Amino acid sequence: MSRLLRFLMWLLLTALVVWVVVIGYWKIVGVRPDVRALVLYLGVLxxxxxxxxxxLKHGLANARSKASNAQADSLDAAGDDAATGGDAPAGEPATPVGILASAMQLPAGSDVASVLGAIGTPAAPQLHQKLKDGSGYPVFASWxxxxxxDAVMQAFEAAGGKDADIRRLPEEQLRAFGLMLPVTQDLLAEVVAEDWLAAPLPSVSGGRSTAPPPARLQASILLPSDWPSAIRELAVAWFVEEARAAGILAGQLVAEVIPASGSDEVWRHLSKIALPSSPPSPAPVLHLVLACHSQLGERSVQRLDQAGQLLSAMRSEGIVPGEGAAGVLLLAADADGGFALPPKAVLRAHATMRQGVSWQPRTAVQQMEDLFGQVLARAPGATSDEVKAMVSDADLRKSRATAVAGFMDRALEHLDPESDCMATGSSxxxxxxxxxxxxxxxAAERAAANDQPVLAVAVAEPDQRTIALVSPPESPAADETAESSSNPQAT
Known part of the structure; x- marks a missing residue:
C-alpha cells in the first residue's frame, strides 16, 4: 500500500511540474491550445x-548493483586478505571458559529452555499498536x-535512587531493567543455592591447617553506551542491593557497569574473562555477565527510522526493534585447563571479524568459512564434523539468512536445517x-542437553560477525582415557 502511494505521489509531482512549465510557456507566448495540444502536452508528456x-532510476540501480557484485568477486579472488579474525592470533589456542548457569528474558520465552524450544519454529514479528514510523505507519516489532x-522503580528507590530521577527515565530503559531484574535474581539465587561462593575445606600442610580463600563474584553489567552516566551508578547500587537480598556478602562481590555501543564490546569482554589475572588470584573468580536492551519506545524507533535502519515495505534490509535481557555465569579455566567448579558447558573458542565485512552472498559465506577455520584452530582437537547444531541471531534480512544458510551448506552440510539450525532474530x-x-x-543449553558441540553465530551487526564453539564438559572418564593414551606404561 505504501509503495502504491509513493508511486502515485511521484507521478502527481511529475505531472504538476510539467503542467506548470507548459502552461507558463503558453501564457508567455500567447498560445491558445486546442484539444489535441491539451491531450498531448498535459496528458502524454x-x-x-x-x-x-x-x-533512468532503474538503470542507475542496476549499475550500482553490478559494481557491488564486481567488487565482491574481486574480494573472493583475493581471498579477502583485508579481513581480520578474533581477539588473538588464529593459531593460538584459546583458554576455555566454563558456563555454570544462564538466564534470559526474550520475546520468545522467559527462560533459556523455553526460548530454545520456541526458536525451532520461529514466529514472525507483529505490528506494534502504539509505535509509529516517521510517516505515521505502525512498525514491526518484537516485544x-x-x-x-513498577518493580524496577521500587528496586531503584530501595537502592537509594531519587524518586524524581527514576520517574524521568525513558520507557525503553525502564523496560530493559524490568527484564534484567528477574534474570539477575534467578542467577544470584542459583549462586546461593549451589553454594558456589562457600569457602573450601582447609588443607593440612606441614602440620598447619590453611583455609583457601572463598570464591569471589565479579559482576559486569553491560548497558547501552548512549544511556546517561547517572543510570550506570544507579545500576551498580541496585545490583549490590539485589546481591545483599540474595544472601551474598559485600566482601565477596565486585560490581561494575560497562557501557557498550554494540555487540563487539560484549565479545571483547568475554575474551578478557578468559585471560589469566595478573597477579594470579588465589581464589576462583565467578564472572556474572549481564546485559539488557530495549528499542520499544518512541525515541529508539525514531532514531532507527531516521538512520534508515527500520524494517518497512520499502526497506527489506531494515531491522525489527526488539528487547530482552540475558545473563551468564562464567568461570575461566585454570593453568591446567580444569575448572574449580563443574560447568554445564564450555565456551572453547570464539573469533570475531571486524574489518572488510561484506554481505554479498558469496563473499559473506567465504568469510564465515574462514572465521570458522580460525575458531577450530583455536580449539585444539575440534573438527567441523563434531558440531551437531547451530544457533544464530539471523533475522528477516535476506542478507543474513542467505549468509547463514550458505555457510551451513558448505561448512556444516551434515546438519539438518529443520532440527539442527535455529535463529533468534525472527522471533x-x-x-x-x-x-x-x-x-x-x-548454545550451552543445547550442548548440555544433547551432550554435543554447538556453534553460535552472530550476524546481526552490519560491520562485524562472530562465531563461537560451545561444547559439553569433558567427563572425568574421558580425561583419564586421554591421559592414559598419551602416557602409555609398559606392562
Missing part, C-alpha cells in the same frame, strides 16, 4: 517524462508483554548487546 525518469516497570527482533549472551546461553 507528463506520463512520458515520468517513464523516462523511472527508467514482551507485561514488563513490570526476538534485534536484541542489540543482549544477543551475544543469549547466543552463548542457548
Amino acid at each position: 507528463p506520463l512520458g517524462t515520468f517513464a523516462v525518469l523511472a527508467l 514482551i508483554d507485561d514488563v513490570d516497570t 526476538c527482533g534485534h536484541a542489540g548487546i543482549v544477543s551475544p549472551l543469549s547466543l552463548i546461553a542457548l
